Amino acid sequence: MRWYRKLHWQIILGLLAGVVYGVIAAANGWGRFTSDWIAPFGTVFINGLQLIAVPLVLSSLITGVASLSDLSKLSRIGSKTIAIYIGTTAIAVIIGLLLVNIARPGDALPPEARERLQAEFAKNVSESEQQAEVVDDRGPLQLLEDIVPSNFLSSASSNRNMLQVVFVAIFVGIGLIQVPKDTAKPLLDMFEGLNAVVIRLVDLIMLMAPVGVFSLIARTITQLVGTGDVGQVLNLLGALGYYSLVVVLGLVTHMSLTYFTLLKLFTPMKLKTFIKGIAPVQLVAFSTSSSGATLPLTMERCKEKLGVSEEVSSFVLPLGATVNMDGTALYQAVAAVFIAQSLGMEIGLYGQITIVLTAVLASIGTAAVPGAGIIMLVIILQQINVPTAGIALIFGVDRILDMLRTATNVTGDATVAIIVAASEGQLGAPDVDEGRDKIKIRG
Numbered sequence: 429m430r431w432y433r434k435l436h437w438q439i440i441l442g443l444l445a446g447v448v449y450g451v452i453a454a455a456n457g458w459g460r461f462t463s464d465w466i467a468p469f470g471t472v473f474i475n476g477l478q479l480i481a482v483p484l485v486l487s488s489l490i491t492g493v494a495s496l497s498d499l500s501k502l503s504r505i506g507s508k509t510i511a512i513y514i515g516t517t518a519i520a521v522i523i524g525l526l527l528v529n530i531a532r533p534g535d536a537l538p539p540e541a542r543e544r545l546q547a548e549f550a551k552n553v554s555e556s557e558q559q560a561e562v563v564d565d566r567g568p569l570q571l572l573e574d575i576v577p578s579n580f581l582s583s584a585s586s587n588r589n590m591l592q593v594v595f596v597a598i599f600v601g602i603g604l605i606q607v608p609k610d611t612a613k614p615l616l617d618m619f620e621g622l623n624a625v626v627i628r629l630v631d632l633i634m635l636m637a638p639v640g641v642f643s644l645i646a647r648t649i650t651q652l653v654g655t656g657d658v659g660q661v662l663n664l665l666g667a668l669g670y671y672s673l674v675v676v677l678g679l680v681t682h683m684s685l686t687y688f689t690l691l692k693l694f695t696p697m698k699l700k701t702f703i704k705g706i707a708p709v710q711l712v713a714f715s716t717s718s719s720g721a722t723l724p725l726t727m728e729r730c731k732e733k734l735g736v737s738e739e740v741s742s743f744v745l746p747l748g749a750t751v752n753m754d755g756t757a758l759y760q761a762v763a764a765v766f767i768a769q770s771l772g773m774e775i776g777l778y779g780q781i782t783i784v785l786t787a788v789l790a791s792i793g794t795a796a797v798p799g800a801g802i803i804m805l806v807i808i809l810q811q812i813n814v815p816t817a818g819i820a821l822i823f824g825v826d827r828i829l830d831m832l833r834t835a836t837n838v839t840g841d842a843t844v845a846i847i848v849a850a851s852e853g854q855l856g857a858p859d860v861d862e863g864r865d866k867i868k869i870r871g
Contacts, residue, residue, distance in 0.1 A: 439711040442638035443645055450649025459650045467647040470715075473640025476633040477712075477721040480626050482584050484724050485746040486597050487623035492742025493601025494616055502602070502743075505848060509744050512690075512844045513752040514788060519686050520754040520836075521787045524678045524761035525780055533671040534769020537821065594750055623742075630724040637708075641715040648827055668825050671766050675829050678758050679836045686754075687843040695850040697734070705733035706842050713838040714831045722838050723749045730845050735856025740849040748841035755836030757787040759829060760805045767809065767818035779812040786811050 453462050493502060575595045577583040583592035604612040688699055709729050713722040727745050730736040736744075761783050768775050775783070786808050806816045822829075849855040 438638040439641050439708060439715075442640075442642040443711065443715065446642040446645030447649065449642070450646040453646065453650050462646055462650045466643050468643070469636075470640050470643030470647055473633070473636050473643070474716050474718070474721055476636070477716065477724060478718075480629050480633070480724055481720055482593055483622060484626045484630075484727065485593050485749075486584070487619045487626060488727065488742035489594060489597030489746050490601045490604070490619045491616065491623055492739055493598050494604040494612065495739045495742075499602065499605065502605075505740065505743060505852065508848050508851060509747060509844060510751075512847060513748060513840075516686055516690075516840055516844070517752065517754050517757050517788050518784065520678075520682045520758040521761045521784045523682050523685075524675075524758035525765065525783065527674050527678050527681070528762045528765040528769075529780075531670070531674050532769055533674050534766045534771075536670045537668070537770045594746055597746070626724070627728060630728050634708075634725060637712060641711065644715045648831075668822065671762075671822065672825050672829060674766070675759055675762050676832060678762055679755055679832055682754060682758060683836055683839055687839060690847055691843060694847050695855060697846055697850075697855070702734065702842075702846070705729055706839060709838050709842065710835040713834045717827070717830045717834045719749045719753075719834055719837045719841065722834070726838050726841060730842055734842065734846060736845045736849045737852075737854035737856070740852060740854050741845055744845040744848050745841055748844060749838075752840050752844065753837055754840045755833030758836070759833045760787045760808055763805055763819070763822055764808050764812060764814065767821055768812070768814045770821055771815065771818055773814060775812055775814075782811050783808060 449466075450462075453459065575592060577589070577592040577596065580592075580596050583589040583596070604616055691697055691699065691702060706729060709722060709726050712725055713719060716722060719726075723746065726749070727741055730741045730745060731738060764783055765775055765780075805819060809816045809818065846855060
């Protein structure tokens, strides 16, 4: 197969073309044209992925849970999944705190840059504070209340309620286990058919991926740089370059140190196979900044290219898209300390521990949509008594970092799915030949 026919190369070409176009458009003031004639294709691509997210999670989780055949197996796989997700998130936060305390990027921010950024993004700060107040006013068990919906149709109408959809799917799956097989079979067949149709729809939507990625990147760059003085914006970005470098270093360290080590220790999968299989998922996650929108592709690649069984992938991956936010948690830790350093404040040991606990818990309830991490960051800042207005310092580069941390999140989802599958004897052996995988499930 020619290299340019492979999905990940097409996405890379679309991404590079979007970068080149975005820079040219920003330099020539084509922001309005890009917004009117280029950006809509990216919106259509994201909408297409989000369109099938709820039916995919619902059908795959119900069939996945029902296929476990007994509650003890569900409990075993579920406990492994949650434990690994929480553990990797805690490690991510600790890595972020170590790097930001050693590098101290906040000390390098010039006072004039600080004042300029605070003035430029004051409106964004106000909006995030208002949304964070709603979240912060919740009681300690509010998350438990939020998981159980009073009206499933209302929950299914928004991807922001994906945790509720996950709960209903698991609940229905448990119900199917409890009734006689002959009674459950018609309903189970319906969901299996729906799942098969949705997976094929993923293939159709991904035909648009290169164009969608091009549009999303082009829009991001023109919005970031603006329509005029490119040099001024580059100066602002330069002032935040050190901070961005620390975040990127943390994300790369977490992926290479945590994920690759876990794969090496607990699975027989070669890193080359994993990277090749997950690369298109990372690229789509990078361009959409949404692990929820990327979920259909994540599930397809894990099953068809990495050999994760239907049973495991249908349970672990939808759950990961809602509760596993390693990249987001790491970013929040770095950003919180960076803001404190920029404002001349020191975060002691108690504050650092508070960041770890809050970031881990907050990541569980963070919506799998673009920009949700910034809202949870406000809550973390409030917990350590750092002025929330300080998030204005990072808004200028948040979009790019959001793309990177989303790519980290989906990589973590796939890693945990492979580990759980290997522990259950349900990890296949991909034999890639000209882009087609021949998978044999062991066990």
